[in-house]
Amino acid sequence: MLTIFIRTIKDRKTSIIAYCVATFLFMTMFIAMYPSIHEQTAEFDELLKAYPEGFMKAFGIEQLSFDTVEKFLSIEQYSITWPLMVCFLMISFAGMALSREIEKGTIEIMLSRPVSRLSLFFSRYLAGVAVLALFTIVSVFSLIPLANIFGVDYQLEPNSKMALLSFLFGLAVFSLGYMFSAIFSEKSKAYMLSGGILILMYVLRIISNFEEKYEDVKYASFFHYLDPDKALIDNELSLVSVLVFLSVAVICTVVGAIWFKKRDIAV
Amino acid sequence: MQPVISVRKLKKHFGKTKAVDGISFNVQKGEIFGFLGPNGAGKTTTIRCLMDFIRPQEGRIEILGQDAHQNAVELKKKIGYLSGQVRLYDHWNGKEHISLVAKLNGNKDIAQKLIKRLDFDTSKKAKTLSSGNRQKLGLIMAFMTEPEVMIFDEPTNALDPLPQNIVYKMFQEVTDKGTTVFTSSHNLAEVQKVCDRVAIIKNGQMVTTESIASLKEKKINTVRAYFGEDFDLNDFKFKDVEIIRTIDHELLFKVKGEINEIVKALAKYRIKDLEITEASLEDIFLEYYE
Numbered sequence: 001m002l003t004i005f006i007r008t009i010k011d012r013k014t015s016i017i018a019y020c021v022a023t024f025l026f027m028t029m030f031i032a033m034y035p036s037i038h039e040q041t042a043e044f045d046e047l048l049k050a051y052p053e054g055f056m057k058a059f060g061i062e063q064l065s066f067d068t069v070e071k072f073l074s075i076e077q078y079s080i081t082w083p084l085m086v087c088f089l090m091i092s093f094a095g096m097a098l099s100r101e102i103e104k105g106t107i108e109i110m111l112s113r114p115v116s117r118l119s120l121f122f123s124r125y126l127a128g129v130a131v132l133a134l135f136t137i138v139s140v141f142s143l144i145p146l147a148n149i150f151g152v153d154y155q156l157e158p159n160s161k162m163a164l165l166s167f168l169f170g171l172a173v174f175s176l177g178y179m180f181s182a183i184f185s186e187k188s189k190a191y192m193l194s195g196g197i198l199i200l201m202y203v204l205r206i207i208s209n210f211e212e213k214y215e216d217v218k219y220a221s222f223f224h225y226l227d228p229d230k231a232l233i234d235n236e237l238s239l240v241s242v243l244v245f246l247s248v249a250v251i252c253t254v255v256g257a258i259w260f261k262k263r264d265i266a267v
Numbered sequence: 268m269q270p271v272i273s274v275r276k277l278k279k280h281f282g283k284t285k286a287v288d289g290i291s292f293n294v295q296k297g298e299i300f301g302f303l304g305p306n307g308a309g310k311t312t313t314i315r316c317l318m319d320f321i322r323p324q325e326g327r328i329e330i331l332g333q334d335a336h337q338n339a340v341e342l343k344k345k346i347g348y349l350s351g352q353v354r355l356y357d358h359w360n361g362k363e364h365i366s367l368v369a370k371l372n373g374n375k376d377i378a379q380k381l382i383k384r385l386d387f388d389t390s391k392k393a394k395t396l397s398s399g400n401r402q403k404l405g406l407i408m409a410f411m412t413e414p415e416v417m418i419f420d421e422p423t424n425a426l427d428p429l430p431q432n433i434v435y436k437m438f439q440e441v442t443d444k445g446t447t448v449f450t451s452s453h454n455l456a457e458v459q460k461v462c463d464r465v466a467i468i469k470n471g472q473m474v475t476t477e478s479i480a481s482l483k484e485k486k487i488n489t490v491r492a493y494f495g496e497d498f499d500l501n502d503f504k505f506k507d508v509e510i511i512r513t514i515d516h517e518l519l520f521k522v523k524g525e526i527n528e529i530v531k532a533l534a535k536y537r538i539k540d541l542e543i544t545e546a547s548l549e550d551i552f553l554e555y556y557e
Contacts, residue, residue: 003370011358105354109364109408111320112348113371116340264321 004110004123009130012093016131019089023082023139030076031146034069038152041067069152070159070232073143078162078228082139086132086170091194093131094177095187097124102185102265117261125178125253132170136163155235162231165238168245169226173198175249179256183263198222222248269332271296271416271447272317277326279312286312287323288471294449294464297442301462301479302451303552309471310451311351314420317449318348330416344372347414351421351451353405355396361389361404368408378411384437385430398425406434410441417441419450423457435461455552467552487546487554488526492518495537502532521546523554 009016037044044066066072098121101107110120140163147154177194184190201221208218218224225241270293279287287309294300304310315321317328319339328335330342355364365378382389385403396404402425409417423431438448438461452458458465459479467474494516503510507523516539522529526543533541546554 003367007367011356105350105352106356108320108348108350108354109356109367110371112318112343112346112350113368114340114343114373115371262322266315266321 001119001123004115004120005127005130008097008124008127012096012127012131015089015092016134019085019135020138023085023135024142026077026081026085027139027142028146030073031069031143031150031152034066034072034152035150037066037072038069041065068233069143069147069154073162074228074232077139078166078226078232082166083169083223083226085139086135086166087173087195087198089135090128090132090170090174091177091191091198093128094174094181094194095190097128097178098181098260099184099190100181100187103187107265111265118257121182121257121260128174128178129171132167132174136167136170140166158232158235161235161237162228165226165228165231165241168242168249169222172222172245172248172252175252175256179252179259182256182260185265268295270294270329271331272300272449273327273329274313274317275327277313277316277323277328279309279316279321279323285471287316287468289326290468290471290473291326292466292473292476294447296447297445298463299438299442299448299450299461301458301465302449302468303453303455303458303465304451304468308468310468311420312471313468314418314449314451317418318346344412345415347409347412347417349405349409349417349419349422351424353401355393355401355404357394358392360392361387361396361407364393364404364408365389365411368411372412376411377413378407381407381410385433399427399430402426403430406437410437413441413446415446417446417448417450419448421452422450423452423454431457482551485551485554486524486526487550488522489544489546489550490518490520490522490526490529491540491542491544492533492538493540494518495539498536502535503529505529 048065066075098107101110107120111117140159143154143159144156146152173194176197177190180190180193181187184193202223204217205221205223207214208216208221208224222245225238225244227238227241230236230238272292272294274293275291277287277290278285290309290313302310302313312321316323317330317335319336322336331345333342335342361382365382369376369378381387385407387400387403387407391400393401393404402423406422409419423434426434435457438450442448450462452462462479464476464478465482466476489511496516498516498518500510500513500518503518503520505522505528508529509521509523511519511521513519520529
């Protein structure tokens with residue numbers, strides 16, 4: 001199991017490093033920008049008030065102020081940049097882990113050795129979880145050295161809660177993608193379905209923000225439960241969000257594992 | 268003696284396609300068992316069932332006395348496998364592939380000996396390897412753990428004659444030590460040269476399982492007669508005679524089994540020339556395929 005885990009990480013090291021560097025650079029950009037933005041908080045608050053209501057709703061921006069770095073990151077980093085990056089990283093990792101191997105036939109190398117299907121499934125799954133943890137740590141906690149370098153005040157507790165919430169969001173996305181990767185023999189199908197579902201969820205959240213009569217559809221969207229304002233600004237970790245993300249992760253993983261154990265793997 | 272591989276009434280259907288439809292056979296310890304059939308006959312499906320990559324709808328497979336599905340992990344410690352088209356990780360080199368197999372199997376291995384013997388360069392990435400070298404790497408990965416059972420799908424595919432002969436020799440050496448080899452092949456000369464017994468599969472059903480020696484004993488003769496006069500074709504219409512063609516005073520036909528009746532029929536006429544050719548193993552196989 002450890003051999004497959006290490007080998008999986010090694011095989012994906014280039015993209016892992018690229019994503020970590022990208023998220024670090026984004027955080028560097030935001031933190032480097034923040035002191036000058038903070039100085040002009042009043043002007044920016046006025047500017048944000050001038051933004052169309054629809055735009056603010058579309059991105060779920062409720063707290064219209066840049067008076068703390070947490071509020072700034074909530075809007076700039078965690079409303080769209082970070083969720084997009086983690087979706088790309090984890091869906092791609094999930095597709096490469098199983099369906100691409102089945103498509104290319106390389107899975108025969110593993111399956112012809114004394115390795116159970118479940119062991120293969122969970123080794124790769126845990127490798128994905130480790131990658132997600134690394135990406136989350138780099139993307140959230142790079143704030144600490146960067147804030148010190150650029151002289152920005154920050155609060156560790158809300159950022160830690162954001163890290164946990166982000167990790168759980170990534171875990172739910174990864175588990176969904178991994179389930180499809182275990183079901184399909186072509187990675188394009190796994191990508192299409194996972195990506196399609198996430199886009200649909202994003203659209204549902206936007207619709208729920210715009211139309212009161214469709215308000216309840218937000219509960220079908222991961223993006224509703226990834227609420228950076230609550231974690232970063234209110235310093236609260238929603239138990240519902242935690243339970244939803246964990247439940248999705250557990251259900252998708254169990255379904256994926258059972259399917260992968262029982263299915264025909266023919267190239 | 269308990270067979271090393273025992274397949275009983277194996278069925279694997281894909282929708283309406285009956286890829287394998289109730290085949291049964293045994294492979295004994297230390298033998299090289301050839302598995303022959305035209306494309307789409309069900310050879311690869313059978314091999315994938317043996318390897319537990321796909322699960323049959325019906326039937327039972329036992330390898331070394333253990334259920335091939337229930338005990339798949341345990342069994343794979345004792346099985347060496349090579350697929351029809353060797354699939355490799357493009358960005359890995361040979362050394363990385365070999366190292367993975369060694370780590371997953373956890374036994375001592377003879378990879379270095381095989382690398383030297385097959386003259387294989389382990390430093391090259393798989394994507395740069397020729398098809399012959401990919402096959403060599405596949406063979407090293409299959410042989411390196413010194414398995415008790417070897418399951419091969421077209422093992423000498425893409426190999427030049429020299430490494431082909433080395434592989435045949437390796438087959439012989441491992442079977443001398445008691446290893447059992449199950450191999451599918453299209454190469455009849457290879458089967459004739461290497462295998463002890465052969466099973467022929469057609470449209471998912473087993474046509475026959477015989478030793479190479481008994482197959483060769485099946486008499487099929489092609490007869491070409493040049494008559495010195497007109498002849499009546501009806502004189503040559505027997506149960507086991509297949510007329511291939513007639514041109515003027517020439518008659519070409521195939522005879523299965525005894526040739527006495529035909530000789531008697533020919534003796535009624537003045538014969539200018541007569542050629543009787545014994546069928547090759549290939550012709551015998553084709554008889555089964557048709």
